[in-house]
Amino acid sequence: MGCGSSKVQSEVSMKGYVSVVQSLVAFTKARSDDNEPRKHPEVQSGCWFRTALQLESNGRERPVRDGRHRVKSDRYKDRFDSRVTARYDIKALVGRGSFSRVVRVEHRATRRPFAIKMMEVLAPEAREVCASELAVLQRVNHSNVIQMIEVFQFPQRVYMVLELATGGELLDRVISRGHFTERDATRALRMVLAGVGYLHSLGITHRDLKPDNLLYYHPGADSRLLVTDFGLATFGGVTAGIGPGDKESDSGWPLRTTCGTLEYMAPEVLLRKPYSSSVDMWALGAIAYVVLSGSLPFEDDSRTRLYRSIMRGKYRFHGEPWPSVSNLAKDFIQRLLFLDPATRLTADQAVHHPWVATMAASSSMRNLHRSISQNLRKQRSRSSTQCPSRTRSSADRSSSVSNGLMRPPSSVTGEHLESHQQKM
Numbered sequence: 114m115g116c117g118s119s120k121v122q123s124e125v126s127m128k129g130y131v132s133v134v135q136s137l138v139a140f141t142k143a144r145s146d147d148n149e150p151r152k153h154p155e156v157q158s159g160c161w162f163r164t165a166l167q168l169e170s171n172g173r174e175r176p177v178r179d180g181r182h183r184v185k186s187d188r189y190k191d192r193f194d195s196r197v198t199a200r201y202d203i204k205a206l207v208g209r210g211s212f213s214r215v216v217r218v219e220h221r222a223t224r225r226p227f228a229i230k231m232m233e234v235l236a237p238e239a240r241e242v243c244a245s246e247l248a249v250l251q252r253v254n255h256s257n258v259i260q261m262i263e264v265f266q267f268p269q270r271v272y273m274v275l276e277l278a279t280g281g282e283l284l285d286r287v288i289s290r291g292h293f294t295e296r297d298a299t300r301a302l303r304m305v306l307a308g309v310g311y312l313h314s315l316g317i318t319h320r321d322l323k324p325d326n327l328l329y330y331h332p333g334a335d336s337r338l339l340v341t342d343f344g345l346a347t348f349g350g351v352t353a354g355i356g357p358g359d360k361e362s363d364s365g366w367p368l369r370t371t372c373g374t375l376e377y378m379a380p381e382v383l384l385r386k387p388y389s390s391s392v393d394m395w396a397l398g399a400i401a402y403v404v405l406s407g408s409l410p411f412e413d414d415s416r417t418r419l420y421r422s423i424m425r426g427k428y429r430f431h432g433e434p435w436p437s438v439s440n441l442a443k444d445f446i447q448r449l450l451f452l453d454p455a456t457r458l459t460a461d462q463a464v465h466h467p468w469v470a471t472m473a474a475s476s477s478m479r480n481l482h483r484s485i486s487q488n489l490r491k492q493r494s495r496s497s498t499q500c501p502s503r504t505r506s507s508a509d510r511s512s513s514v515s516n517g518l519m520r521p522p523s524s525v526t527g528e529h530l531e532s533h534q535q536k537m
């Protein structure tokens with residue numbers, strides 16, 4: 114798969130249980146930039162899981178998140194190594210990815226809830242994805258980036274103990290609110306920009322930023338928004354040193370692997386040019402477009418036409434609610450969706466763009482919610498016919514590339530693009 118040769122290679126040892134990289138102490142230690150009191154997520158008001166769990170007649174919890182994950186946790190408990198279950202009580206399945214199962218757990222000693230992402234790592238592709246994710250998670254500590262608490266590594270499986278995000282995905286929250294304004298959009302984007310700027314400052318390029326990888330920590334209005342899913346992330350591509358003269362700094366080198374999610378993928382990636390962390394900024398432009406309108410900037414039933422429109426940077430502010438959206442907001446998006454990566458805003462510049470910087474104090478308070486949720490619903494029904502289920506194998510991953518927002522597009526890799534580009 115995956116991100117081919119430029120991806121960080123797996124450090125998963127074959128010696129069995131290898132290491133615990135971070136202790137719970139790391140989690141409980143206050144983060145300097147975290148202005149939110151750290152509470153037990155289940156204690157926070159309106160806990161997402163409390164609404165998402167139903168009790169069966171025998172009193173057991175039944176996960177019903179989005180109606181998509183009606184699976185009893187018991188089935189997955191068997192797959193957990195006893196050294197993991199000795200420390201964590203497995204509660205419920207909360208999600209699944211191409212190579213992973215994510216379960217809600219409770220730390221036995223402290224009764225605190227966490228998520229465990231269990232990855233099967235026997236297949237080379239899965240090992241690669243896991244290694245990329247681990248390499249990043251072992252480095253990061255920021256209030257807008259998901260935090261790993263500890264990791265258990267075995268020859269076949271890796272268990273990452275993560276902060277439990279109970280607030281749902283970014284777009285789910287946009288829909289569930291009755292009211293959504295540009296100011297709300299800038300609040301969310303500011304948090305994403307803080308997380309992404311932090312990653313870039315560490316020399317990390319995410320490469321798969323999209324709304325479904327942005328999770329709220331808790332259901333409250335003041336929740337942090339977290340950047341998650343580092344399966345395609347890599348060290349390198351830091352833009353700071355890649356100036357107009359194409360001179361690279363010591364800390365950055367161009368990336369080459371074609372990977373990501375098509376609708377959010379920058380043109381230089383599609384064109385297989387060397388690229389930098391500015392591909393994340395392009396993705397943020399697409400995310401901003403989606404958050405403000407409920408539709409994608411680049412979308413087409415024909416995969417070939419979709420490629421073309423991305424590579425030409427051809428999109429419009431067409432239909433509702435765009436006439437109600439401020440020019441500053443559109444300017445922000447345009448500056449992120451510049452074809453030339455060198456002229457695209459950096460994360461730091463984006464935070465200081467007038468739309469983001471001044472929105473809290475001014476600008477449009479028009480309620481865009483109706484149009485956004487209508488567009489998102491249309492998108493959902495389109496994508497449910499195009500992509501009936503999430504997929505796991507690498508071949509399957511490519512088959513669900515071009516779809517919409519509510520049923521998120523799977524990530525795509527170079528090999529998959531090759532066949533489409535040849536047709537163009």
Ligand SMILES: Nc1ncnc2c1ncn2[C@@H]1O[C@H](COP(=O)(O)OP(=O)(O)OP(=O)(O)O)[C@@H](O)[C@H]1O
Pocket residue numbers: 207208209210211212213214215228230259275276277278279325328341342344523524
């Ligand atoms: N820390 C967490 N807290 C709560 N839910 C989580 C957490 N991490 C992941 N999830 C949820 O679990 C599901 C699977 O996530 P995961 O990152 O394993 O795969 P993915 O990114 O959705 O899929 P893919 O691997 O195909 O890209 C997603 O719905 C995600 O929202």
